[in-house]
Amino acid sequence: MKKIAALTLTTALVSSLTFSSAFAFTDVEEGQAAAISALQDRGIVSGIDKDHFVPKGKISYAQTIQMIVKGMNLNLDTLRFIKQPLASDIFTNIPNDAWYADAFIIAHYNGMNIPKDVNPNATITREQFGEMLVRALEKKGNFPLVKMFIPIKDEAQITPEYQGALQRLLLYKIAELDKAGMFNPKADLTRGEAAGWIYNAIRVLETHIQKPTPIEDVSVTVEKVNDDVNKVTLSRGQKPNSGYSIAIQNVRFDQNGQAVISYTLQDPKPDTMYAEVITEAKAVTYVSSAYKAVAEPAAAN
Structure with missing residues (x-):
C-alpha cells in the first residue's frame, strides 16, 4: 500500500473565477x-x-x-x-x-x-x-x-x-x-x-488549537571510560553564540535497562550580549555501562 500525496486544491472557488488580492471588491458591504x-x-x-x-x-x-x-x-x-x-x-x-x-x-x-x-x-x-x-x-x-x-x-x-x-x-x-x-x-x-x-x-x-512547539533534536554520544562507566554527551549541535545551552536535570534508570537522561534547553536571554562565536551547546554526564543511555526533555514544572 502506498500513501498518496495530499490532493491539492489549485482551482478557484468557482471554476471561472479569477483571484487577485490586490483589489478590493466594490460590491461588498x-x-x-x-x-x-x-x-x-x-x-x-x-x-x-x-x-x-x-x-x-x-x-x-x-x-x-x-x-x-x-x-x-x-x-x-x-x-x-x-x-x-x-x-x-x-x-x-x-x-x-x-x-x-x-x-x-x-x-x-x-x-x-x-x-x-x-x-x-x-x-x-x-x-x-x-x-x-x-x-x-x-x-x-x-x-x-x-x-x-x-x-x-x-x-x-x-x-x-x-x-x-x-x-x-x-x-x-x-x-x-x-x-x-x-x-x-x-x-x-x-x-x-x-x-x-x-x-x-x-x-x-x-x-x-495550539500549534505544537517544535522539538529540537538533541544527539546522544556515548564514550567508554572503562568497563563499568560510560561518558554520555548530549549536544544541541553548533550554535551562533554561547547563549544557547543544555542542562542535564536528572538520570532515571528504568526496568528496560535504559538510563533516561532528562534535560532542559536554554536560549539566549533578551538584552544580553553574547560573543558571536560558533559554539557547541552540550552537557556531559556519566552512567553505568550496564545501561543504554537515552535522552528526553524534562517535564515542564
Whole structure:
C-alpha cells in the first residue's frame, strides 16, 4: 500500500473565477468586507472579476465543499490507499476531471456528510452548510463542550440530524440568529454569508488549537571510560553564540535497562550580549555501562 500525496486544491472557488488580492471588491458591504478580504488573501475565495464578489449571490454545493475544505485546511495526509481514490468511486454525479472533484474526495474522507447522488450545481441551504462546516471544524481538534442550549424560534424547521451541529455552530459564534430569533434553516445561503461563516470558523480554530512547539533534536554520544562507566554527551549541535545551552536535570534508570537522561534547553536571554562565536551547546554526564543511555526533555514544572 502506498500513501498518496495530499490532493491539492489549485482551482478557484468557482471554476471561472479569477483571484487577485490586490483589489478590493466594490460590491461588498462594510460588515462583510474584512472577512471576504481575509479569505481572499488566503486564497480561499475569489470574485467573479477583480471588482465584484457578488455577496448576495447563492452558493452552489460544489463551491461550498471547495470553500470548507480550503478554509479548514482538510487533507488526506494521514490516510493510506491501495489506489488513488476517484470522485466516481464515491459519488454518482461528480466527474473525475471536475475542478471540484478533489475537494469532494477530501471532504468525504474527512467525515463530511455528502449524499452519494449530490448535485454539485444545486444551491445549498443554511442548515446544510452549517452542519458540514461544524463537522469539518471539529475534525481539526477537540473543542470545549458548552452545556448551553440556544432557543431557536424556527427549530421545528431544522432537519433533526442537523440540530446538534447547528447548536454548536451558534455556540461557537460562527453564525447567529436573526433579530427575530430565527435561523431560517431552509433558506439558501449567500456567498457573503458563507464567507462570513468560514472566516468565523477559522478564528475559532486558530483560537482553540495550539500549534505544537517544535522539538529540537538533541544527539546522544556515548564514550567508554572503562568497563563499568560510560561518558554520555548530549549536544544541541553548533550554535551562533554561547547563549544557547543544555542542562542535564536528572538520570532515571528504568526496568528496560535504559538510563533516561532528562534535560532542559536554554536560549539566549533578551538584552544580553553574547560573543558571536560558533559554539557547541552540550552537557556531559556519566552512567553505568550496564545501561543504554537515552535522552528526553524534562517535564515542564
